[in-house]
Structure formats: structure tokens, C-alpha cells
Amino acid sequence: MIHMQNLNVGLIGGGFMGKAHSLAYAAMPMFFWPAPALPVRKVIAEANPELAAEAARRFGFENSTSDWRTIIDDPDIHVVDIATPNHLHAEIAIAAAEAGKHIICEKPLARTGEESKAMYDAVKDKDIVHMVAFNYRRTPAVALAKKYIEEGAIGQILNFRGTYLQDWSADPNSPLSWRFQKSIAGSGALGDIATHVIDMARYLVGEFSAVNAVLSTWIPERPVQTAGADALGTVRGGEGPRGKVDVDDEVMTMIRFANGAVGSVEATRNAHGRNNYITFEIHGTEGSIVFNYERRDELQVCFASDQADRRGFRTVYTGPAHPYGEGLWPIPALGIGYGETKIIEAHDFFKAISEGGSVNPNFADGYQVALIDDAIIESAAKETWVEVPQVTD
């Protein structure tokens, strides 16, 4: 019989992300077989004990707890999964690191560069695998873009243009959830969604050397939440008193990359008609690549070397011939969903644990993204270019 290690997971947070991660743990071996390891859904933590018990039943965990510290203290737990709002990431992760657990933490790594540094410092010299869950770079089409770039298929990169456009909070009556509160979220569209595109830009192009940004808050007040929350942590349609939004609704930044490329990122939650519109367009000396997550089975690529009368963007549907394809579905366009990005993420995380290596994006990456975020905030405040410090070992 094939040997595969059981690895016990303690998941902290039973919301939308808890669901996505639970799915990944259940499904990963179904997709990738032999699996690098077998995740065991051991304990799930939620502040309310009844909700915790319900989450365990729903998401297939053996036990539940209302105190995340019991997970940290449990010697049977190998992996701590942090799927809480942002302000709790640092405390949990540092405790988990000190307890020698492998850690996967939802993005952004923390509210600020400073918090992120503390987290990185806590893990960097320990023999643990740490990962920050920028899952979209694991969309097979994005991994294919990376492969093309590494193969030199589009030559030297000249520029990168990325967007993350949503509209779920474009309504001024959508509530003041934690995502609009700096004390919990750290920042707004910047940390919540722009970071995914920044992660992709670093992954595909390279390090940022400087940024030049504008932050906008289009809806300065929103209805205060009273009770309950939907999957995004919001209660819709509030009519009561309004509270101040102290984060950005939109970020726009220009980028200078260390390798000489230039670029821009735009992220907003006020783009009516855009839902999860994560896109990038990359121009190189030998070709171009275009991606749109809303049509995530596809990658578009143009090769300058194609015969003149047969040249144009190729729409490649990812499948078995492409990254992660052997583990996914047997033909292209059968359908990559959000779950698959998390399943692949789990695969690579457990593979690193199993093989004793590391995985990307890790806490160093998460910290680097936080430094970029800090530079963006500073740039927007000072209305000038700001150099981005680089994480070093």
C-alpha cells in the first residue's frame, strides 16, 4: 500500500474561508493521488461553542473548540490553519510557530508590515512550513502564465497591468463589516483584494522597487452591523446608524519593478458589473499574456514568432497538458472553480511538509507584500514615489 502520512489539521475560523479550506482538505487526495499527505480534519475553532460544534459537523472535523489556544496546545495537531479576520493572524501565527506547528494563514498576512515582520521573524528560523494563502496564483491558467514566462516564451517583460474589480460593496447601504474597519482589516481594497494582484505581479514579473499610488474612499460611512453575518462577514441592507469607513475603497498604483519593467495595479470594490474581475496583461519583447479570472479556465497568449498571417492571441483552456492538470479534471473546460485553487494550494502546502521543503508564497512573501502595501499607503499620503524595502533573510 502506498505510504502517505496523516497530518492533523486545526482550523481556526468557520466562515467562508473555513469552508474553502475544509473543502480543500477533503478533496485534495481525491484530486492528487498519491497524495503528498493525508490531511485529517481534527479540530475547528470558533469563538461561540455552539457555532464551533456546528462547524465541525458541517465541515467534517472530529472536534471543535471555542478557544483557538487549545489547538496550539494540542500536541497531536501538525498544521494550524488561520482563517480568521486579519487582526488575529499575528497572535495566532506567532503562537503556532512557537509551538512548532506548520502554518497556513489567510491573506493578507497581517494588517501592517510591522505585524507581518513579527510573524515572519517567528517562523523564519524554525523547521516549519509556512504559507500565506494567495490562492489565485494557483489558478492553473496563472501557473501556465508562469511556465510560459519561465520558458522565455514572451521574452523580457516590459510591463504588467493588473486589476481586481468587484462590486459587492458598491451599494452605500451595504454594512460596515470588519472589512471596512482599519483596526481589524488593516486596509480596505488594498489588503483585501489588491494584494492578490500584487502577489501575482511578484510571482510573474519580480520584485517591486517603487510604487506611486492613489487611495480613494468613495463611501465614507456605512450602516453599523448589529447581528449575524453572511459568508463575507457582512449583514446586508442595514437601516440603522452609520459608522465611519477608515479604509480605502479603491487603490490605483504605478509600479517600477527591480528588473526594469513598469506596471500598474487597480483594485476597487465599487465597479458595478465586475464580480471577481482579477485580470492581468503582460507585454514582453516576444509576446503577451492576458488573464481574466472570471473566465479562469482560459489563458490568452500571443507569440510574436508566429507566422504573420496566423498570429493572434491563443485562447488556451487549461487541462491535463498544463500545470496541475493531471490531478484535476480529465479534459479542459470541464470546469475549474474556486475550490480547485484551494485544493491545489493544499496540495503544495502538504507536499512541502511531506518533503521537508518550503512553499511559496510563504511568510516572507506575505511580509514583502505587506511592505508593498505600506509603501502604497505612504505614497498615497505623500503623493510621491516611495521605494519598497526588500525582505532579507
Place this chain on the structure above:
Amino acid sequence: MIHMQNLNVGLIGGGFMGKAHSLAYAAMPMFFWPAPALPVRKVIAEANPELAAEAARRFGFENSTSDWRTIIDDPDIHVVDIATPNHLHAEIAIAAAEAGKHIICEKPLARTGEESKAMYDAVKDKDIVHMVAFNYRRTPAVALAKKYIEEGAIGQILNFRGTYLQDWSADPNSPLSWRFQKSIAGSGALGDIATHVIDMARYLVGEFSAVNAVLSTWIPERPVQTAGADALGTVRGGEGPRGKVDVDDEVMTMIRFANGAVGSVEATRNAHGRNNYITFEIHGTEGSIVFNYERRDELQVCFASDQADRRGFRTVYTGPAHPYGEGLWPIPALGIGYGETKIIEAHDFFKAISEGGSVNPNFADGYQVALIDDAIIESAAKETWVEVPQVTD
């Protein structure tokens, strides 16, 4: 604590479909909560005992067996899931029905109308839930099309044009898997893929009264398979002896619907560049609907009543505001994958069991589709219109 019934599943077949169904059982309560029932992955059957044991471990089943009859005979099993090649459907389903199990059977229901009738006869008077797994009608965008039609949003339907285009067997060197053998598959592109579109046509437009078809076999011989199989049941790239293909590669049919609408379906596995290109376009007296599964998060709809200078197809991304949306992902375009169609299917199947009702498409539907298939085959042979008999109770 919320009461939810545990229902024990015996799954027969550990290939691509076994994987998809296992995913659905694990994930269904994660998505739809409270779940109508809690599926328990009890036993999985595969002919080879070692492969069966491996499948159990991979897909999260408690036990395995190399004899599917042990599942039928097991009084603890509530649900039999048939995910085998087509020629085994009838025997298994009839045995399961006689044992009083609820049954979900992969599509097409069987190889012929006659076999399908025997299956339908076996279930129709029993107190069991039966379902045939035409999962694509459960794509949220397709369910949304159904909702629009039922609301009268496009008026009376005039015509329907559907396609299912693939290219995975367009290479003459792709092997003679069971899908190219009439004795196992019953038919070719007709039963394998056209049936999905026929199911959608019935679901969205209504019953077929007559068909007029052309069947084509473009690659008359393929390399005989020797060992192993990929997820579609094929071994690629054979070099050895070739065997005869006795099923169709392509089907094209015109349709007369009972309600006066007309239409056509085209399905082929020789369409280079098309992967899982399931599409339909429906024209009604008050609007039109267009769907393409390769971009399955979207439905296009045009309302004739829109103001003249603002009229055009709307591209609606399905999400919480649309069918099944509350159970899926919190915003549109986060990503519906193939798995979600199976998760929804499982939800509706278990809901029918839990509530003591029935579900569509059931064996009557599967039998009706088989009668349409038979009529298509007869039509193609006789080169004439053929009336479609109607399943009656």
C-alpha cells in the same frame, strides 16, 4: 442541534465519475447547510480488490469491495451510486431497486431504450428516489435560464440550438476505449455527450415530438487498448493493432418539440479547439438566452422589452441572487467548477430522499432521453423524420 439524517452510500466505480461523486458527498454539507441529509461514504466497489482499497482511501470511503453485489446486499446501505461504464447500469440498477435502495446512476441511463425501460420499470412503483446524473442542467446559469423561462421573461419559445463539442478523441491515434464500443457504450457522441444537451432541451423547452438526424463516424478504426486507463477510461497514444469503431463520432439532429418550437442539436468529439463546449441559444417571442459551459459562471439574456437604446444581451454572472447561490460562493465569479454541478446534484438527490419526494431528472427522464436516442439512430439509418414515443406512467 439541527437534525440531519446520515445516509450511507455505496459507490460503484472509482474512475473520473467516482471521483466527482465522492467530492460531492464530502462537500455537499459544506455548501448547503443545514444539509438535507449527511451522506456517509460507506463502501466503494471496483473489480480489482487492490484498486478498490486504494479508491476507498483516496475517496474517503470506510470500506471497499470488489463485488458490487455486496453493496446491494448490505442492509446498511441506503444509496447506490452507479458510476460504471454504461453496459453495467441496468443490471446494477435493477438489483438495487429490488433491494429497495435509492439510486443515482450516471448518464446515459443505459445503452438503449429497451434497457432503460427495464430500469424504469424496476423503480417506478417502488418507494425509492431515482436519479440520472445529467449534472449540467444543474449549472447555476442553466438553472437561471430555466427560471427566466418559467417567469415568461423570454415569452414563448420559438427555437433551441444546442451543441456539445469536444476534441479529446479527434486524434485518430487516441485509443479504442469503451466509449467507442457499442457493446459497452450503446452509442458514441450521441449517448456520451449529446444526451446532456437533449436533457437540457427537454428541461428548458419541453418534450421532443420528432427528430431527423445524421450520424457520422469520422475515425473508423482506433488503436486497441492494452492496459491501464486514464481518467476517461482511455490509454492514449497506442501504436499497436487497430479495432473497429462501431459508434458515432458526431450526431446532428433537427428537432420538433411538442409545443411547436423547433431546434437542433449537434455533438461531436472531433471539434479541434473545443473542449467541453456545451452551448445553447434559445429564441423566444420576448427575448433570447445564450449559454456556453466553457464560460459557465455566465448566462446571457436579452429582453425585447428593454428600452431601445439600452437593449442587448446582458451577461449575468451567477451568485447569491441566483439559483443555488446561497449555498455556493459568496460572490459571483468566484468560480463555479465541475464539482459544483455534482454538489448541487447531490443536494437535490438527498433532499428528495429526506423529504420523501422525487427528483429530476429521474429514470423516467433517462428513459425518455433513451427513446430520443433510439429515434435519432433510427432517423439517421432511415434518413427520415422519426416520431419520438413518450414515456407514460
Place this chain on the structure above:
Amino acid sequence: MIHMQNLNVGLIGGGFMGKAHSLAYAAMPMFFWPAPALPVRKVIAEANPELAAEAARRFGFENSTSDWRTIIDDPDIHVVDIATPNHLHAEIAIAAAEAGKHIICEKPLARTGEESKAMYDAVKDKDIVHMVAFNYRRTPAVALAKKYIEEGAIGQILNFRGTYLQDWSADPNSPLSWRFQKSIAGSGALGDIATHVIDMARYLVGEFSAVNAVLSTWIPERPVQTAGADALGTVRGGEGPRGKVDVDDEVMTMIRFANGAVGSVEATRNAHGRNNYITFEIHGTEGSIVFNYERRDELQVCFASDQADRRGFRTVYTGPAHPYGEGLWPIPALGIGYGETKIIEAHDFFKAISEGGSVNPNFADGYQVALIDDAIIESAAKETWVEVPQVTD
């Protein structure tokens, strides 16, 4: 100085088509230089003398007439351009042929095969150039499809699926213009729009051997027109008495091609949201081609021989590297409009005159399309396959 012959044109009909042809004559030398000949807009005919005079001024003709026979009788006229409703084509064309004029005639060639035969008989042994204005095959992207096919880039053609979907008469209150009257138009969507797709199918795939069709009339009565007409020959929004529509609103046909390929054509004027949706998809043994006139700058092509992980439809924007590109605009996507299809048509027509050759599609082609139309009508009436007779010579 470059020698180019002046050729005097007499244009009969000052409606939408008169406009398009006048544009072509004025613009052709601007685009294609040196021009094969210089068209001189000499005389335009309209039944009403005042409208004729106004049309001359508007469309840049030197003279006008209210009697088309004066054009036939004028020895200075080299080219007769027939842009009238269909019922006048035959009489005018036969007279023009007898007078030895070169002839370009709007499509369809005539109302029936019989009329078309008379026209073809009138020209076939004369030393004149004759052309039927199926302009859409001259869209550069369609000409590029032809080039690919001739180069063998997609191998042997297996099937063809074409559509022509419109909605301008989907409103039951749109008037009973001549296009809905058999005595003038000959047929409905069949002759008016399906013929364009049939022309493309013959151009790209080859001759039809048999058809099997369904014709539908969705709106059996329309308001009678009283006065005036818009550019399509209609007066919109009638409120008065209704008259009977005796032509088809929609045609759907299956096709057997002489070379073994199969196919289908669907044309309707009741497809809300479709405007000038002329599409085809062609599958060959080595690749596929997809075209949509609503995005006419583009042709999509997939080559089976592309490297597995870089395979997918290429979206080729036509420009200088493609057919007719040197004469059009200096870069792709600058914008091919309807006018360009007519400018290219004029170019090829005058080139044939100048060089003493012939041009396609000519009256033999127009007659062949009419025979296909007749077979479609017969097939729909008899509900059976009908063989298509072939034009000989």
C-alpha cells in the same frame, strides 16, 4: 501616368443597397491603387423622377432616370448594377445581358431557380462579366478562412455549421414590407439572409448534394405598409390592417456536401439580441475555424498541430498580412465595416472586367444557390431529404 480604364456605371435602385454600391464605386480606387479600373457613377435609376434626381445628387451620379431601360439602352454604360427588390432582377439582368453590359446583381439572384436559370442562360455565353453580390464572403476574415482551408491548414473538412440571426422583424408590429411577400421576395429569411451563409458554405466547403430542412413562419400577419420606407424598405410601427406573410421567418437545414462533409444552416429574423449574426464554425481533421461577422475584424483558428500546452483558438485580426489587406487599412483592427465588403467586391468585379476574366460568385453561383433554396423549400414541404441539382457547363 498609370493607365486605368474608366467604366461607366448605371445603378438601378437608390435604397440601402444603392448607397452601399455608390460608396464602393467612390472608394474603391482610394483603397486599391492602382485600381483595376475607375468606376464612373454615370446614371442612377429610381421609379420616381424626383427621387432619382435626389439620389443622383446624394450618391454622386452624373445623371438620373426614372426608367431603368434608358440605362440598358445607353451605349455609354459599361456596367449595370441591379440593386432593386428581387422580383425585378431577372427582367433587368436579361435585358442588360442582351445589351452586352457587365452586370452586378444584388442577392439573391432571383426569386426562384427557374428565374435564376433564365438569368444564367442569358449571360453564360456572352463576353460579359456577371456577379451576384454575396458580399459577406469578401469580409477579409472570411477570405482568410478560405486561404487557410486551401493551404490545408485545417485538413479535410468534416462539418460546417452556419447561422444568420437577426431581430429587426421580430416585432409582430414591424410592417409587411416586400421582404415578407413571396411575389416580390421569392422567399423570406431563406433568400434574404440564409443565402449568404449558403454562399459561404459553398465557397469554403464545396457543393451541396442534399438538404433536409424546416421552414417556420412565426408571425403570420403583419401591418400593411401605406407609404414611405426606411432603408430596409420598411415603414415601422404600423397600426392599420394586417396582411398575410407568405414567406418563412426562419429556416433550418441539414446539409450533405458532395465531398462527404455534413453541416447545417440556421437563419432567422426572430432572434432577439442578434443583429447581423452571421457565423460559421468549421471542423477539419487538422483544425477548426470560427467566424462571427458581428466581430468581423477577427477570425478564430485552431491548429491541431500546435504544441499541446500552447494549443487553442487563435484570434487573428485581419490586416495587411491577410487577404485584401494591402488595400484596406494600415493596421489590423483599425476597422473593417460593411462598406469594405462592398469596396472589395467592386474591386474584384472591375478587375475581372479589366482583365477579361470572370469573377465569383457569378450568375452560375447565384443559380446554384437558388437551386439549393428550391431544394430547401421542397424538403421542408415534403419533410424529407432532397437532392440538390448541380448547375452544369
Place this chain on the structure above:
Amino acid sequence: MIHMQNLNVGLIGGGFMGKAHSLAYAAMPMFFWPAPALPVRKVIAEANPELAAEAARRFGFENSTSDWRTIIDDPDIHVVDIATPNHLHAEIAIAAAEAGKHIICEKPLARTGEESKAMYDAVKDKDIVHMVAFNYRRTPAVALAKKYIEEGAIGQILNFRGTYLQDWSADPNSPLSWRFQKSIAGSGALGDIATHVIDMARYLVGEFSAVNAVLSTWIPERPVQTAGADALGTVRGGEGPRGKVDVDDEVMTMIRFANGAVGSVEATRNAHGRNNYITFEIHGTEGSIVFNYERRDELQVCFASDQADRRGFRTVYTGPAHPYGEGLWPIPALGIGYGETKIIEAHDFFKAISEGGSVNPNFADGYQVALIDDAIIESAAKETWVEVPQVTD
């Protein structure tokens, strides 16, 4: 008979733009009838007398000249059309203004703000109509966007993102045409293409208050041209000595609009696979608008007020129900080409002359765009935000 004034045109420049303008003069009355005036193609100027004579014949002008001053001096000329390289615009326009001619000048108005100011000063107090040929804002879909915005259909504008991406000079071996020489062109992608998007941004959103830009020159040397030129003024594929490119290949700028909106423009000629990719996306408080010139028959618009389960971008094909539609083609998607943008431009220009009014964009607009260009250049050099001065009067 309808009275329409003949207006004699002297066209300076017989290249690609000369062709486009000649087409517009010939076709305008065919499309818009009664025409505001009848343009008479009187004289065309090219430096070489033989080429001038040939251009007259090709483009339908009565006479030709090798000295543009003869056009200025000719009292019969009403309109001077400047279609030369940029460095000649100012001298010709100022002379024409002094001679009291109406002037249409190709874009950008001149090489710099200073030159543009001189041109504007020359016309501003004279009783002449002046226009700068930013034709793309006259694409019907762009005019429809303007209409929606003016109707308040998308509410208050929050941001604008525009691009103009091309690849015709992405090849380092494409020649050092005048477009790469500052002394002739003034700037590179900035003046040549970004100005079109800047014009649209001003048209649709409003005045720029500040810019913050990056300019890049990706190909610092190109082959020197020796003889001849294609339609863009280039000779392709040079092998000889190389000369220095002293303009930008790419511009990226952030924008602050006076009304509080923010935005960005990116233009490059090094985007492999992009041909004439002029796009914008505008987010407002009540909806969004998206345009892509490569699919110029279409405008996408999303209304936040649409019913939740029917909301999404509508793809509106422009036609008779939309701006300029009555004059163009009788149904949408018949095909708007580049020519149509010029035909509409000519219509509006002659209408202003005929009615004694003014037209937009005029020399004030052209000057304002030049001031924005100057600010962009300064911003890129200083790496800081630069305020944009406003044209007054």
C-alpha cells in the same frame, strides 16, 4: 430641391489620413442626407508633383499641387484639411487661419503646448470653424457612452481607465519613421495614440487637474529609413544603419480629474497581439461602461438599478436607435469601420460650418490635450504629480 452648399476642400497630405479624409468627403452625403453641406474635393497637395497628381486621381480631387501654400492662397477654397506629419501642422494652420479658411487638422494638434497655443491663438477670434481630428470619440459606441453619462445612467463618475495598445512597432527592426523622431512627431506613443484616449477621457469624464506619469522607450534605436513609405509612413524591415529613437514607446499616467474622479491611461506600441486596442472602463455610482474599439460595434453598460437576478453588463450593438445611427447602416452590427468615424467627423465639421457654429474637439481642445501631454512629459521627468494648466477663453 433641397438646398445644400458646396464647400471646396483643399487637402494637404496624401497618405493614410489623406485617404481616410477623402473617403469621408465622398461618402458623407451618401450617409447623412440631406447633408449639412456638400464637400467638393478641389485640390490635394503633396510635396512631389507626380505623387500629388496621382493622389488627385486616386482620391477624386479636381486638381493637385506640390505647394500647400497655393491652397491657402486660393480664394475658392473654403476648407483646409491638414493631414501631414505633426511638425507641419502649426505653420499650415496659422496660414490657413489668417486666410480665413475653415480648418480640420489631424491629431495631435501640434508637437507641443507652445505650438498648439499659437494655433489656437490664430483661430480663436476668427469667424472660422476649427477642428482637431480625434475621430475615435465619434465611434457611435463612444457617443452612446457620452449619452448614457449625460443622462445620468451611471451616476457620478468615480474612475476612468483607458488604454491604447498596439504592436505595429514592437519589432526592433521596424524602421525609424517620423513617428519615432521628436523633431517631427513631438512625442511618441503619447502624442500619437495616448492623445486619443486622453481626448475620450476629457469628453466623457471632464478636465484633468493633475497627472503623474512614466514614459518608457523600449527600443532605443531603429533602422534608418532610406526610401519609400507604407501607409503609416514607414518602410518595414530595414537592415542598414540605426538611428536613435528620442520619443517614448509607452506612456502610463495616473489622472486626477477636476470633478474628483481618478483614473489612468496606458498607451504602448509594444503590446504584441494588440492592434488598435483602444479601451476604456468607467465606474460610476450607478453603473459602469466598458468599450473596446477592436469590437467597436459594441458598448457594454451595467446599470446598478437592474433587478438583482438580471443584472450584468449589457452588450449594446449600435444602430439606428443610437447616436448617428439614422445616417449609418440600417441595422446594428452591419458594420462600423474606421471610415465611419471619419464620415461622422466630416458631417459634424461641415454642419458647424453650415450652421455658423463651432464643433468639438476644436483647437481649444487640441491645445488642452497638448497641455496635458506637456504635463505628462514633465511629470515623467520629475517623477512627481504635475498640475495641468487649463485653456481659458
